[in-house]
Amino acid sequence: MTSNQPTILVIDDEPQIRKFLRISLSAQQYRVLEAANGAEGLAQAALAKPDLLVLDLGLPDMDGQQVLSELRQWSQVPVLVLSVRASEGEKVLALDGGANDYVTKPFGIQEFLARVRVLLRQADGGEQAPARVQSGALSIDFAYRRVSLGTEEIALTRKEYAVLALLARHLGRVVTQQQLLKDIWGPSHGEDSHYLRVVVGHLRQKLGDDPAAPRFIVTEAGVGYRLREGG
Incomplete structure (x- = not known):
């Protein structure tokens, strides 16, 4: 993880959510990358090697659970799921599939930022597995x-x-x-x-x-x- 400006990749198909997160995260001195679908998100994750990934489950081209599964084939980057799906089953599926945390929409931005800080602190800073x-x-x-x-x-x-x-x-x-x-x-x-x-x-x-x-x-x-x- 870069010492001065961690990179966060937001994968979400809602432009309003991406804009809100970009403004909120940038104000905390994070560098923000965006992807509107799963395929673009996986490609950016491989190329940019972000320090944290924020993942929506309801994507237009593939389910977010599938994105998580494919990502975990080659990367252990921390993943914070951000989704309207509030059922216990969805949360368990995502966490068992390799997600590090799960926040349901609508969400409070201060709690979200606190969870981001926790995940970045927990990241071991070791090298990512090669893509x-x-x-x-x-x-x-x-x-x-x-x-x-x-x-x-x-x-x-x-x-x-x-x-x-x-x-x-x-x-x-x-x-x-x-x-x-x-x-x-x-x-x-x-x-x-x-x-x-x-x-x-x-x-x-x-x-x-x-x-x-x-x-x-x-x-x-x-x-x-x-x-x-x-x-």
């Missing part, structure tokens, strides 16, 4: 959920992408079978290693990766898998 990882000719772009081999984009299923993305976030390090299964299939699937073998097999086919002499995905027998650094 893109390269392993030889293989490229994983977390911001756009895009996987390319050389100049060719590779179409992956949700599970195939999730496995590859998790390996990429731990580039060069072994990720255990149990961790992959629990993170992607859920806590009750920690022993269902056949699910993982099938998905890894499909991934290798699509990437043209020979398991006997892998360029990308290496099997660590009895432990798990790793994505080769440098490929």
